[in-house]
Amino acid sequence: MTPGARLQTTIELLDLVGAEPRPADATVSQFFRNRRFIGAKDRADIAQAVYRALRRRARLGWWLGRYEHPATARAVAIADQIAGEGRDADAVAGLFNGGKFAPMPLDDGERKLVRQLAGHTLDHPDMPDAVRVEVPAWAEPSLRATLGSRFAVEAAALIPAASIDLRVNALKTTREAASKQLIADGIQVSPTPLSPFGLRVVGRPSIMAHPLYRDGAIEIQDEGSQLVALLVGAQPGHQVVDLCAGAGGKTLAMAASMENKGRVIATDVLDGRLQRAKLRFRRAGAHNIETRAITGETDPWIKRHKQRFDRVLVDAPCTGTGTWRRNPDMRWRQLGPGLETLVPLQARLLDSAARLVKPGGRLAYATCSMLIDENAAQIEGFLARNPGFRVVPLSELWPATVGGTPPRNEPYLSLTPAQDDTDGFFTAVVERNPAVTVDEAATSDD
Template identity: 65%
Template sequence: MTPAARLATATDLLAEVMDTPRPADAVTSAFFRARRYIGAKDRGEIASLVYGVMRHWARLHWWLERVNHMPDPRALVIADCILAGGRTADAVAGLFNGAKFAPAPLSDRERKLIRALDTRTLNHPDQPEAVQAEVPEWAEASMRATFGDRFLAEASGMLGEAPLDLRVNPVKGTREDAIKALADAGIKATPTDLSPVGLRLAGRAPVMALDAYKSGMIEIQDEGSQLVAFMADAQPGMQVVDFCAGAGGKTLAIAAMMENKGRVVATDVLEGRLTRAKERFRRAGLHNIETRAIKTERDPWVKRHKGKFDRVVVDAPCSGTGTWRRNPDSRWRPLGPGLVELLPLQASILDSAARLVRPGGRVVYATCSVLREENEGQVEAFLASHPDFALVPVPSAWPAAWGKPPVGTDMLRLTPLRHDTDGFFAAVLERRADAPVAEAGADEGEVVVPEGGPATAQPPA
């Protein structure tokens, strides 16, 4: 495809993303499935153009408002070409020429736009900090309360692209085995700094087409997500629940730590996710996992199994603010519940899941959020109302066999700026060994887990 044809296709894709109430990655996948004639290289270029617009969303809108132009898909692509892409006004006009497969010629209003933006750059000293750092209004106050005077630096650390990390499955091979297998496929991988079984790729690669992936030796998983799974310190022979298992990434890591011994129960309210996860479990050669669909966090299955498990991992539904590098559209697309709905839901899930853990056992509460009220705030509230639990500091919770703990704090908090991982939080809560297991009673205040997943935000059309 010509550069002009890619711009035209990117504009069409951006319009679909803006008009479709689904995550951008799902819309993008469907868009390309319907256009199989577009080659892999062109798909990558087109997706990069669209994701670039989403990464620059607030700043592009700031500029378009400044020059009094509506932020429609064409205007956003045009502005991004100049402000982020460094193209001149004349170069942009040459691409929007109406030739075959090229975008339609610029209107008089669009010609005025490119002249107003010519030689400008994406950043401007008059932009508010939230605009500079691409922080949406719904998250700004919480992020400022969380980071204080580090707000701009931490938020700016989420502007780039996330790296591509892999987790080596110790049931199928060592990290050295995986590095060699990837090298044989022409892909360079280096050990991650914090995860003892993590690899980071130098660039993008078709990982799922590789034999190392198909055989289950490697899985795609952010280094931060790996660390959260390891916080469970799940040992061979234990009984473990992954309470909000989703697609099963942490389930896989936990089951592998247990060397295929013991029992891992993956539960979720979305049965389809568990069904899809089963193929991942089979590919990894892990046979100590079973799945259990539940209707709500207070499903009768929870009451029947109270006090039965050594470890319970609660990767709670959250705002997803820690994944903004990976999902830039989630800043702007409200596809699920907001913070007001999420906070009581998280508290209810943690309260109910904690019933599953035996005296002396542990609960790991985790989110992919950087906001304090979803993280430390929830843990503090839980401990205040559950005197039979105590916080286990990260150095004490970290598996001794896995080397130095990633942080020396009481709770695990990872951010893109400081750790170059997705933003993750985890806290380990241990039940007193002499704590009684309460008898089953009526469950009050049930909160149904919504199917929308993490709260995300939608760009205005």
């Protein structure tokens, strides 16, 4: 494709991402599936330009607002090329020539914008702090309350694209063997610093085409997500529930920790996701996983299985602020429930999940959020409502589940991109008092 054709396709895709009520990655994937004539290099260049603009949306929008220009996809592309990429303004204007597959010529307002942006860089001293670090207004107060003096550093670390992390499936191979094979096949990896089963990939090779992935020996999973699953402490022979299993990544990691012994029940309100997860489970050779669709936190199945499980994981629905490196559009578009809906839902899920935990058993609560409302505040509220539980501090938990010394001396695990080079994750583990007796009305019937 010509530079003009790539730019026009980028503009079309930016328009589509803004209009579609679904995550950007799904829109981008569908866009290219419908246009298989676009070559691999052009697809990569166009996708990179689209995600680059999404990562710069606040700053690009600030420049357009400064010059009182509507934030159309064409204007965003112009601002990204000139202020963001530092390209010559006349050269950028020249791409809008109306030629075959190229953008239509600039109108008077766009020509004025090109002149105004000429010579500027992306950042400007007059930008508010939140704009400079791409934090939307809805998240700024809670992020500031959570991060304090680290607000700017941590928010800035959420802007660049995340690396690709792999979890080595201990049911099929070792980290050393997987690393050796990947490197031999031209995929450069190194051990992750915290997860004993993780490998970090250099660049963005096609992992899903590799035999290790197709055979279930490796899974794509952020190091932080791997640590969440390890901190659950699922052991061989345990009875475990993954209450919000979703696509099953943490379910698989727990099954591997259990060495296929015992039972993991993966539940979710979306049965379709569970059915798709079954394919991952089979590929990974995880034979101790069962799936069950439930209607929600009040499903009768939960009541019938009171105090029957050694470990329960609540990977709660959340704002996903910790995943902004991977999903930059999530900052700006509310594609699911907002914070005002999520916080009470998380509390209800915690209380419901607690009913499943046997005396001496543990409940792990996790989010991919960096907002205090969804994290430590939830655990504090839970403990106030459920005095029969105690926090298992990270200093006690980490050596027995991950091994070694925890990254910080805190009661809960709070991972951030700036400190840990992972997605933002929160994990707390609480334990039921072993003196609590099992309700005689509970049964093990399905």
